[in-house]
Amino acid sequence: MPHRIEKDRARFRNIVRGRIKKNLKKYITQGELIGRKGKELVSIPIPHINIPKFRHDPRQAGGVGQGEGEEGTPIGRADGTEPGAAGSGPGEHILEVDVPLDELAEMLGEELELPNIEPKGKKNVVSDKSRYTGISQTGPESLRHAKRTFKRALLRQVATGTYDPRNPVIIPIREDRRYRTWKTKQEPEANAVIVYMMDVSGSMGEEQKEIVRMESFWIDTWLRRQYKNIETRYIIHDAVAREVDQETFYHTRESGGTVISSAYKLAKQILDQDYAVADWNIYFFHFSDGDNWGEVDTDECLKLLRNDLIPPANLFCYGQVESPYGSGQFIRDLREHFNEEEKLVLSEIADKEAIYQSIKEFLGKGR
Amino acid sequence: MNLTAEMAAIKDEIRAYAIDYGLDFFETIFELVDYDEVNAFAAYGGFPTRFPHWRFGMEYEELSKSYSWGLSKIYEMVINNDPCYAYLMKSNAMVDQKLVIAHVYGHSDFFKNNLFFSKTNRKMMDVMANHAIRVQRYIDRFGHEVVEDFIDCCLSIENLIDPHSVFRTSPESSEQNGAATNEHPVERFRFRSDKEYMEQYINPPEVLKKQQESWAKEQESKMRVPAEPQRDVLAFLLDHAPLQNWQYDILSIIRDEAYYFAPQGQTKIMNEGWATYWHSKMMTSKILSDSEVIDYADHHSGTVATSPGQLNPYKLGVELFKDIEERWDKGRFGKEYEECDDYREKANWDKQLGLGRQKIFEVRAMYNDVMFIDAFLTPEFVMEQKLFAYEYDAGSGYYHISDREFQVIKQKLLFSLTNWGQPFIFVEDKNYLNRGELYLKHRHEGIDLNINEAQDTLHNLQKLWSRPVNLETVIGGKKSLLTFDGSEHTVKELDKAEPVKAE
Known part of the structure; x- marks a missing residue:
């Protein structure tokens, strides 16, 4: 019995998934999902799915209630908590649906047409993983599903009248037998590390940080699906850089100047310490408003990028968030010096709407 | 067990x-x-x-x-x-x-x-299981999407049934009666006259013509299907919509189940x-x-708890039953009691009849909610139970208490129970404009339909009917026709005189 309802539930979830996918762009740019993230599930609010019927307009109908109150006492809002008439009135409910992060990533991938990432070099090891997924009428005896087989046999015997409740002997015949079937899934065994760097200098406002936060969330979601083992490191910098935890990364507000090279140096240090280039797929994401302090430092950055950061990395992504204060010079410098470099991806993010496109630019290369 | x-x-x-x-x-x-x-x-x-x-x-x-x-x-x-x-x-x-x-x-x-459960199938457990198997077979054969989409459409109109039809002993067979006469339409109204010169006085041509016309009209309406507006839209679709066998079967399953559940709503x-x-x-x-x-x-107390916006059926029901029992125990009914003006005498009225138990058993056998409220809701009860009517106030966006008047409350309550508080929809014509369009009519009783949802419903209905579908209703006091032709929704006002140019 529960089995049966699970099927209906799965159908319902499919429909929900369709809705979410349709509105994914909205969810990406609204950012409210991040707050709803659990360990493996995201709870997404969607409008209640109704089967349309001919119904009265509830606002005209009114109804009868019970309790204290003078004439004119308000008893409920029209949106959301609608007072039901005797029986139950149809209201616009909001439905909360839990969606596994994996699935969300998959939708994201389909929606943005992101290619699957090919892990670099020899780490391109794939392991087969088998999972029992269904029931079939043929298969090896070792996988025979005794309970299902028994049920089929019982059903057949009852139907043909050969079942005797006083002597309940069930003899399965060939057609009754049911076997487990499995599917083999290939899973890349690769490991990856993501280093997020964010400029928290005075010119990066709340809105800019919100953009970074949302974009990182989606990048994280996507990469987590691609790699089995993923580590994330967070660096914030103004004139000096330091490594922080996720919480701090998103919530600090520093001020001061911008010395980008400080972050790059720290990134290099982390890499040298913890991640052997041969064993890890390495991703850098750096977000800034591009207002670096002086050409000297920019030169320093370019050098670090060229010699230490880009060569070991799968991708180095630089996202420049538009800010009312910044000059945005840095991205132009990068463009000028690394025109040919495939591993360096540059993206300008003007506002929340642009996140969608930016994710596509970053992850669209399949590296 | x-x-x-x-x-x-x-x-x-x-x-x-x-x-x-x-x-x-x-x-x-x-x-x-x-x-x-x-x-x-x-x-x-x-x-x-x-x-x-x-x-x-x-x-x-x-x-x-x-x-x-x-x-x-x-x-x-x-x-x-x-x-x-x-x-x-x-x-x-x-x-x-x-x-x-x-x-x-x-x-x-x-x-x-x-009484209202008397026509329900008491082996519904088995029937439901059979329905499940039938639908599952169609799914296996035609695919999940196809069948599910079709079921969606059917469910969209599952409330368009006529709960009283199960009590009618003879199904409408009146259609047959009128169609038999094959008389020549002119001869039909002519009186016999032996004398030719009297002919135009006995059968004045203009009268004959009028009679013929009205007869023709009557015939035409008899030709119309359905002859009378039909409330059981599902049955009508089963008879007349161009459905494939499996679709027919599914629609009839939905209809059977709707009829089974109807008394529970009533x-x-x-x-x-x-x-x-x-x-x-x-x-x-x-x-x-x-x-x-x-x-x-x-x-x-949890079971019978009330919250301001909601009427708890447990609470209302049990209190009314108790009230009826008390009234019939004490003889608080009938002409003498009704006509008594003395408030105090009424409050102490007790004839020690002890008919309460008997009465509530009778009520549980013969009544449904509408009749129950109509017959036994009293002003005293409404006051004691603190019932009120509420309305929507567009200004504040809130529902608020609008009235504590007995008649108003009773009327609102009855309205919300009649036809499960849902609109009355009838099939009027299956060949509207002589183009095979379906024509439904909403019997407007003071409250408009939720138009967006009605249009979505028409959308689903059209998939069953496959020709355009129309719904006559009233929007903001104006008689209007909602139409969906398979690709486009239109709303037009009916009864509107040809647009007159401003002078």
């Missing part, structure tokens, strides 16, 4: 009390189930199997969520079937189980004896009130042990 020995003994005890009190029920089979199962049963409307459809999955999802968040808990489910099946939640405390068992016997008695207040009346009677006078009183009181 999988009751524990202890519970089986309790069940037998309660069953004996119920019989003592005169309840007359189907044999009732109790099953103990866990929360997950009870949620699944509830999503399926109480049945262990229903045809596969996502809507049940959605309901299950909601019930499970709301249970796990501690917002709601289902104590029991009971099915109108012979034998009657009842599911008890395993986790209920023993005192709750007692209450629930007594409650279930109340329902079972109601199912068996209430007697919600009475049914719950009746069951609540009996559980409280049996619990307080027979079953409860001293140690259980507090828990019982707690649970019972």
